[in-house]
Amino acid sequence: MDINKDLVAASAAPLVLAILAEGDSYGYAILKRVSELSGGELQWTDGMLYPVLHRLERQGHIKGKWGASETGRKRKYYHVTARGRGQLAEQCQQWRMVDAALRNIWPAISLPTRSAFSPLPSHA
Amino acid sequence: MLKPTTEAGSSDSLEGQIEQWRIYLRRRQAIVPVDVEELEDHLRGEVAALRGAGLSEDEAFLVAVKRMGALDAISNEFAREHSERLWKQLVIASTDTAQPVDKVRTETIIVFALAMVAALAVKVPELFGLEWAARDMPFYMRNFSLFVFPLLTGYFVWKRRLSKRTWAWLALAFAAAVVLAKVYTIETRSDTETLTALHLPIALWLPVGIAYAGGRWGESAGRMDFVRFSGELFIYYALIALGGGVLIAFTMGMFKAIAIDAEPVVQDWLLPCGMLGAVIVGSWLVEAKQSVIENMAPVLTRLFTPLFALTLVAFLGTMVWTGRGIDIERNALIAFDLLLVLVLGLLLYSISARDPQARPGAFDLLLVLLLVSALVADAFALAAIGARISEFGFTPNRVAALGENVVLLGNLGWSTVLYVRFLRGRGPFASLERWQTAYLPAYSVWAAIVVVGFPPVFGFD
Numbered sequence: 001m002d003i004n005k006d007l008v009a010a011s012a013a014p015l016v017l018a019i020l021a022e023g024d025s026y027g028y029a030i031l032k033r034v035s036e037l038s039g040g041e042l043q044w045t046d047g048m049l050y051p052v053l054h055r056l057e058r059q060g061h062i063k064g065k066w067g068a069s070e071t072g073r074k075r076k077y078y079h080v081t082a083r084g085r086g087q088l089a090e091q092c093q094q095w096r097m098v099d100a101a102l103r104n105i106w107p108a109i110s111l112p113t114r115s116a117f118s119p120l121p122s123h124a
Numbered sequence: 125m126l127k128p129t130t131e132a133g134s135s136d137s138l139e140g141q142i143e144q145w146r147i148y149l150r151r152r153q154a155i156v157p158v159d160v161e162e163l164e165d166h167l168r169g170e171v172a173a174l175r176g177a178g179l180s181e182d183e184a185f186l187v188a189v190k191r192m193g194a195l196d197a198i199s200n201e202f203a204r205e206h207s208e209r210l211w212k213q214l215v216i217a218s219t220d221t222a223q224p225v226d227k228v229r230t231e232t233i234i235v236f237a238l239a240m241v242a243a244l245a246v247k248v249p250e251l252f253g254l255e256w257a258a259r260d261m262p263f264y265m266r267n268f269s270l271f272v273f274p275l276l277t278g279y280f281v282w283k284r285r286l287s288k289r290t291w292a293w294l295a296l297a298f299a300a301a302v303v304l305a306k307v308y309t310i311e312t313r314s315d316t317e318t319l320t321a322l323h324l325p326i327a328l329w330l331p332v333g334i335a336y337a338g339g340r341w342g343e344s345a346g347r348m349d350f351v352r353f354s355g356e357l358f359i360y361y362a363l364i365a366l367g368g369g370v371l372i373a374f375t376m377g378m379f380k381a382i383a384i385d386a387e388p389v390v391q392d393w394l395l396p397c398g399m400l401g402a403v404i405v406g407s408w409l410v411e412a413k414q415s416v417i418e419n420m421a422p423v424l425t426r427l428f429t430p431l432f433a434l435t436l437v438a439f440l441g442t443m444v445w446t447g448r449g450i451d452i453e454r455n456a457l458i459a460f461d462l463l464l465v466l467v468l469g470l471l472l473y474s475i476s477a478r479d480p481q482a483r484p485g486a487f488d489l490l491l492v493l494l495l496v497s498a499l500v501a502d503a504f505a506l507a508a509i510g511a512r513i514s515e516f517g518f519t520p521n522r523v524a525a526l527g528e529n530v531v532l533l534g535n536l537g538w539s540t541v542l543y544v545r546f547l548r549g550r551g552p553f554a555s556l557e558r559w560q561t562a563y564l565p566a567y568s569v570w571a572a573i574v575v576v577g578f579p580p581v582f583g584f585d
Contacts, residue, residue: 027162028169045193046170050162051201058205075165076158 003042012044012052013061014091020062020080021088026069027053027076053078061087138181142167145189152195153210154203167192231408234282238275239404243397245271256396262312262321264396267305269325272400274298276407277335283411284338297331301575308579315520316579323524323571329354330568344554347561352476353410355421355469360406368398422477426487429470433490436497443504450508457525460505464532467498471539475560480553488547495540502533520582524574531570535563 019025019033027049034042056062061084069075080088142164149160167188174184192198203210246256246264254260277294280286286294301324310317333341333350340346372390379386443450450456474491506529513522542559545551 026165028166031166045197046166046191047163047193047195047198048201050159050166051198051205054202054205069165073165073168074161076162 008042008044011042011095012049013056014088014095016049016052016056017061017080017084017088017091020078021085024077024079026078030078056084059087060084138171138185141182141185149195152199152202154199154206156206156209159202163192231283235279235404235408238279239401242272242275242404243401245275246396246400247393256392262317265321266310266317266324268400269328270298270301270305272403273325273328273332276404277332279404279407280332280335280338284335286335286338290334290339294331294335298328301328304576308584310579310584314584316582316584319520319524319578320575323574326571327568327575330565333564344558344561347564348476348557351472351561351564352419352421353407353414355473355476356410356414356419357403357406359420359424360409361402364402364406365399368394368402371398419477421473425470425473425477429474429487429494430490432466432470433494433497436494436501440497440500450505456505457509457522457529460502461525461528461532463498464502464529464536467494468532468536470494471536472560475557478553480557482553484547484549488543492540492543492547495536495543499533499536499540502529506533520578524578527570527574531566535560535566 015034015037016030019030019037022033025033030053031044031046031049034044053062053064057064057078060081062078062080064076064078067075067077145167146160146164149155149163150157155163170188170191171181171184174187175181179187246268249260249263250256254263256264274295277298281291281294308320310320333347333354336350336353337343337346340349372394375390375394376386442448471491471494474487509526513526538559539556542551542556546553546556
């Protein structure tokens with residue numbers, strides 16, 4: 001299922017922050033983790049992750065550091081800062097609130113089942 | 125879109141393909157080399173995973189590139205996040221791996237040391253009883269190029285690793301200038317003194333140019349680079365001077381607020397030391413930024429060539445229409461020399477930025493119009509002066525101005541011929557460029573004649 005672009009954009013920062021809160025990581029592994037967490041449903045365009053990481057770094061929520069991969073190649077690892085953890089807690093609250101509000105209303109209405117949606121073209 | 129397997133033939137291996145992809149990525153202004161490295165690490169991770177899943181190298185690479193996303197979209201995202209990258213920034217300490225860091229650092233240290241030496245050199249005469257004040261100002265005016273040009277030359281000698289022989293000749297030129305300055309006892313506030321002050325820098329700019337060109341002085345391209353350098357240095361110097369003016373105003377104002385007069389310090393130290401140090405620092409900035417930021421001199425040339433052409437045509441038109449002759453007073457010749465210098469500058473910097481292969485265009489016509497009208501105006505002035513030169517007498521100023529006029533007229537006259545030939549398809553543009561660069565030493569040679577020959581001829585008066 002394709003997820004709305006705005007929703008992907010809005011969820012990118014909290015997802016990245018949360019994954020980094022689990023432990024330091026790097027671009028490719030972060031994407032793998034996103035895919036794992038969403039059961040493969042959430043597919044980002046790989047290249048788009050990096051501007052997000054750079055933005056978070058500029059805002060001081062994460063910090064990048066060049067290290068080496070297992071094969072000895074240069075690799076940039078990211079690490080969440082105290083400020084980033086604060087931001088994550090705040091985002092977590094906001095998402096919970098949105099989620100709770102939506103959860104309250106779902107049972108009150110009847111929605112067409114998923115098969116009624118027209119199949120959307122999927123990414124590569 | 126991305127075509128990873130074009131261009132070079134070595135692209136069938138994975139490494140070759142990744143190299144191609146990297147080159148392609150680097151062309152994007154918003155994506156800098158470290159981003160490329162980060163993205164490359166990602167691409168390799170993806171390729172390895174796909175290979176593990178049983179894909180062939182080629183397939184894995186293609187899928188990985190596809191998953192990376194459309195390059196335009198990624199580049200736009202990068203640009204949005206790093207908008208400053210779309211403005212070419214001057215980074216002195218290059219993060220580029222092409223230039224070793226310690227070389228950049230050594231150069232920075234040398235430049236600032238030279239600037240300090242230049243700044244202090246101007247204070248040395250005070251040890252011998254001279255004063256940076258109205259009384260000895262003529263001495264400083266006459267010799268300021270001797271304080272800083274040798275150091276600037278030294279910088280280029282170091283940077284271009286010039287041979288000992290060139291080095292020795294350049295040192296000899298400056299030594300001769302110093303000896304001359306010492307031997308000639310020119311009378312204060314005389315004509316020849318003013319002439320020396322004006323001409324010595326022009327004469328000594330030649331050794332600076334030879335050092336700058338670093339063995340390429342014999343080539344037209346090497347000299348043209350020096351022309352570009354000179355123009356940019358002039359603009360940088362003007363900008364630094366503006367900044368310096370603001371600094372001085374603030375220094376004076378702030379110390380005034382606590383009832384301390386900063387003027388002696390500003391007057392004796394900040395101003396003279398800054399004036400000379402800025403020549404070195406400005407040159408270094410021009411060197412550092414030459415490939416980073418668009419050259420300003422050609423931009424200004426583009427802007428002002430039409431305006432000056434219009435002014436000159438209007439001037440000539442009015443003169444003919446009203447029948448007024450040029451009123452030749454004492455300084456008219458100097459004014460016309462300056463006009464020719466200006467036209468020459470416009471021509472030179474238009475040439476310096478022009479693609480020699482480009483076909484003649486409207487701007488070329490405009491330049492020819494500018495040249496012809498300047499020549500006509502100058503011819504009128506020369507005719508008027510020639511008629512009355514015996515009446516005015518041959519003072520050093522007048523002879524120098526006349527000589528300059530001849531030197532400039534010679535250049536512009538032949539330039540016009542070459543330009544017209546080019547416009548009519550009878551000659552290449554390169555011949556105009558060659559003429560200009562071949563002519564460069566003529567200015568310095570004439571200036572040297574004025575400096576060396578005029579004082580004795582006119583009795584140091």
